[in-house]
Amino acid sequence: MIDCMRGPLFILVAAIAWGLEYPLMTSATRAVGMPVTGACLFVVSSLLLGASLLARHAYMGRTGKANPWPGWSALSPTLLVGAFGITANLTGLQGASLTTPVNMAALARSDVLFSLLISVLVFRERIARQAYLFVPVMLLGACLLVGVFRGAMEAASIGDGLVLISAFFVAANAFAAQRALRRLNGLAVGFMNCTLNAVMFVVVVGCTDSLSAIPAALRGETGMALIGLGVLAYIFFACYNVGLRTCPAWEARLICLLAPVVAAVVSWGFQGKSPESGQIPGMLLILLGAAGIVWLRAGRATAAEAAPASSEMCAATEREST
16 A cells, blocks of 8 residues: 555655745745746756766666666657646746736646546546546635635636646646656656756846846845755655656646645744635645545555555556546
């Protein structure tokens, strides 16, 4: 059972790291702007992932288990991961500037639905019927938590369309990462993804007037916040990609809805903010949905252990998400 729960546990750690990023990203963005914040985040996380890869290779070499560095044929699938990530970031940032925060908060959660649709319609995965109950429960909880029902959503705009495109590519990125993980370990996939996004943000910084914000990004509390963001992003990408090896992409995106819960708790506990109307019920709904996913997976694991099945069958069961 522990082996079958390993993937979701890594995704859970990734979601916690992602949630911890929100307060730091808010303060850093206000100080130096989104382009510089994004560039620092991905550069730091890329350097940390690269260092981890080197350390892993050196350790494997000392134990006699080192594999040769992957060639182009193994690395090429990560280009699709990076391309989807870059597209999601660019369309999401542009969409955020053209729509309201309420619309942004609501529409960004649609990556869960896109993940489920891609799983069913494209990859023909079998989804447990109970899962169709937990998806709307968690989405409703996320909408309550981020305040969708506290503000009126405005009519559809170009910005809304860009946010939906971003959400689609967030979902597609997870499936592309799962394909790349067939040939590479999670650190390598995360490193390539972060590096490509770092290059994109550095180019954006160079093409805009954001260069003037760089001195402020290198000192004081802002500099510490940016380094902290990079470290949290490193934890997210390392754990997320390891978890995606055995956790279905739609399930991973659903677990990531816990990130706003973590962000809310941090805001209440460390930033002196008070819960707003609907946030606590929203949090409870998200936790209820997450508990339902754990219950489903535990049931599958118990059934796999009861049957004369091998570990390969357990992994196949996870992939099918039945």
